[in-house]
Amino acid sequence: MDQTNTKSSSSNKTGYCLPTISNRSAMGDFKRVKSAKDLLVSSSSEDGSKRKKNPQVVCFGELLIDFVPTVSGVSLAEAPGFKKAPGGAPANVAVCVSKLGGSAGMRFDKQARTALAFVTLRADGEREFMFFRHPSADMLLTEAELDTDLIKKSTIFHYGSISLIEDPCKSAHLAAMKIAKKQDAFFHMILI
Incomplete structure (x- = not known):
């Protein structure tokens, strides 16, 4: 498989994005996110003190080509036509994180098709x-x-549900x- 980063850095790997959503169980007041700095998370150090660190987010799942109707509010059968758009929940999260200033990458397979x-x-x-x-x-x-x-570095593991349907994925x-669970990562799942 080829690996391509949207932002290159010698410390960056592919198949992940930095940083993204926070733990909803610890959610407080609404805070507008303007940059990756707004997404720092607290963690305990070995001496028990709290410190801030950048979350390491691993996005696991699909990149799709979405076809959406050219008119809104209709069923697929009633749609007069479709327009294509990038999609797949894990891919969308990686893009959003990148727009916030984080690093993002993807793993590609030249021999395989992109899902529709x-x-x-x-x-x-x-x-x-x-x-x-x-x-x-x-x-x-x-x-x-x-x-x-x-994955061992992850603090947030974001995934879609489609990748849980069939082996080998x-x-x-x-x-x-x-x-990720052994690393005490926060799990964030998108159900379709």
């Missing part, structure tokens, strides 16, 4: 999805391809979660 998703928000407020992803790059990731050193995902 037709998605709409109907007038009744219900979402509708139709995926074309057999096989797509995200489905082919194996446990052996995980960057375990990177499901096994890779569960292995990555076990590693």
Whole structure:
């Protein structure tokens, strides 16, 4: 697999982004996020004192090409046409973090396809999805391809639910979660 960073740095690895969301259980007043500095998290040092550190966020999951209707409030069957847009919850988080000044990267597989998703928000407020992803790059990731050193540094593990559907990605995902859990990372999941 090829690896490409959106921002290069000798200390950056791919398949992750820095930094992103905070722990909702510790959420206080609303604070507008203007830069990565606004996302510092508290952690305990070995002597028990609190210190601030930059969160290391690992995003695990899919990058998609979303096809959304050219008109709003219709079902997929009623859509007169579609426009394409970048998508996939983990990829969207990585992009947002990058826009806040964090580093982001992705892992690419030149031999695999990018998944396609037709998605709409109907007038009744219900979402509708139709995926074309057999096989797509995200489905082919194996446990052996995980960057375990990177995951061990995570303070936040962001993931989508699609990667938990089918092996080999499901096994890779569960292995990555076990590693992140040992690091006491905060888990943030997007359900579709």
